[in-house]
Amino acid sequence: MDGWNDIAVIAPAGDIDIATVSLLRSEIDNYVKSGIRRILLNCEHVGFIDSTGLAFLLACARSLMHAGGLLTLENASPEIIRFLQRAQPLDVLHVTAAHRLPIPVASQDQSPLWSKAIVVQKGIENLSYYRHRAIDILSDLPMGYDARLDTVSALGEALSNAYDHADCDGVTMTIRAYVDRVVVEVLDCGEGYEIGADEEPDVTEERGRGIRLMRMLVDSVEVHRRTDARGTLVRLIKLLSTVET
Numbered sequence: 001m002d003g004w005n006d007i008a009v010i011a012p013a014g015d016i017d018i019a020t021v022s023l024l025r026s027e028i029d030n031y032v033k034s035g036i037r038r039i040l041l042n043c044e045h046v047g048f049i050d051s052t053g054l055a056f057l058l059a060c061a062r063s064l065m066h067a068g069g070l071l072t073l074e075n076a077s078p079e080i081i082r083f084l085q086r087a088q089p090l091d092v093l094h095v096t097a098a099h100r101l102p103i104p105v106a107s108q109d110q111s112p113l114w115s116k117a118i119v120v121q122k123g124i125e126n127l128s129y130y131r132h133r134a135i136d137i138l139s140d141l142p143m144g145y146d147a148r149l150d151t152v153s154a155l156g157e158a159l160s161n162a163y164d165h166a167d168c169d170g171v172t173m174t175i176r177a178y179v180d181r182v183v184v185e186v187l188d189c190g191e192g193y194e195i196g197a198d199e200e201p202d203v204t205e206e207r208g209r210g211i212r213l214m215r216m217l218v219d220s221v222e223v224h225r226r227t228d229a230r231g232t233l234v235r236l237i238k239l240l241s242t243v244e245t
Contacts, residue, residue: 006035011042015131016053018160019124028060037069044075048131050156051209054087079149087213103220103237104180112176112183120171124163130173131156134184137175141182142241150217151182151238157210158186158234166190166231181219184236192225193232 008031012024028039039060049057061071076084116137120130134152143151155173162171170189175182195201201211214221220237 007038007040008036009040009042011044012046014045015048015050015128016043016046016057017048017050017127017156018052018164019127021052021056025056025060032064032067032069037064037067038072039064039069040072040074042075043073043077043080046076046080048128048153048156049080049083050153050160051087051213052160054084054213055209082146083149083153086216087209103239110178112178115174115176117172117174120159120162120173127156127159127163130159134173134175138182141177143182143238144241147238147241151184151236154214154217154221154236154238155184155186157214158184158236161193161210161232161234162186162188162190165193170231179240181237181239184238186234187226187231189229189231192230193223194225195223197222 010024010027010031012020014020016024031039057071057073064071073080073084118130118133120126131152134155135148138148138151141148159171159173166188172187174185174187176184195211211221211223214234214236218236218238220235222233222235224233224235225231226233
């Protein structure tokens with residue numbers, strides 16, 4: 001990180017997410033306390049920004065703007081720019097499609113082409129690893145690059161919640177591929193949470209955007225209390241390109 005007079009440059013070493021926001025907040029707060037009002041984030045090494053990171057950046061930008069300053073993201077990848085362009089309006093507007101076609105019902109006797117279950121290790125610093133692991137797993141499916149990143153970003157939100165509420169103690173993520181869809185499930189052992197498909201989560205300045213982002217990124221999001229044990233089941237469905245319209 002570097003600073004010149006009233007400008008500071010910070011270069012995060014990796015993703016801006018629930019695992020790294022506290023450190024980034026501390027760095028920016030220290031600069032602001034010293035009188036600096038212009039912050040430049042060099043995003044050269046940032047591969048993902050999750051809902052916690054997004055909320056932090058928006059809150060930081062507002063705070064600096066009110067103080068006569070500015071927050072700038074430099075060297076952002078096309079994927080980061082696309083994510084921010086899609087996600088930022090969610091903080092201002094609640095937008096739903098006029099009509100969204102229902103997900104085709106899968107046959108109950110339909111077996112997946114393949115299934116991979118992964119036990120998620122404790123320690124929120126591992127979040128980035130599992131996002132990149134999911135990208136590798138999905139790489140052979142007939143889905144475009146953007147669709148794959150959307151699916152992994154939604155999975156990252158589900159994992160962030162698992163880390164936040166259960167520290168990923170006893171958490172598993174399962175990815176199943178079918179002819180027309182990919183189904184991703186995250187099981188945790190926290191207190192348990194449930195929200196209906198037509199319900200909106202409570203949103204504060206830095207909390208509550210995860211479910212809204214997941215709904216934007218994939219075709220179906222289910223959040224239920226587990227029936228087999230304590231905890232939450234998050235199920236994400238992304239239709240493959242063969243059935244996308």
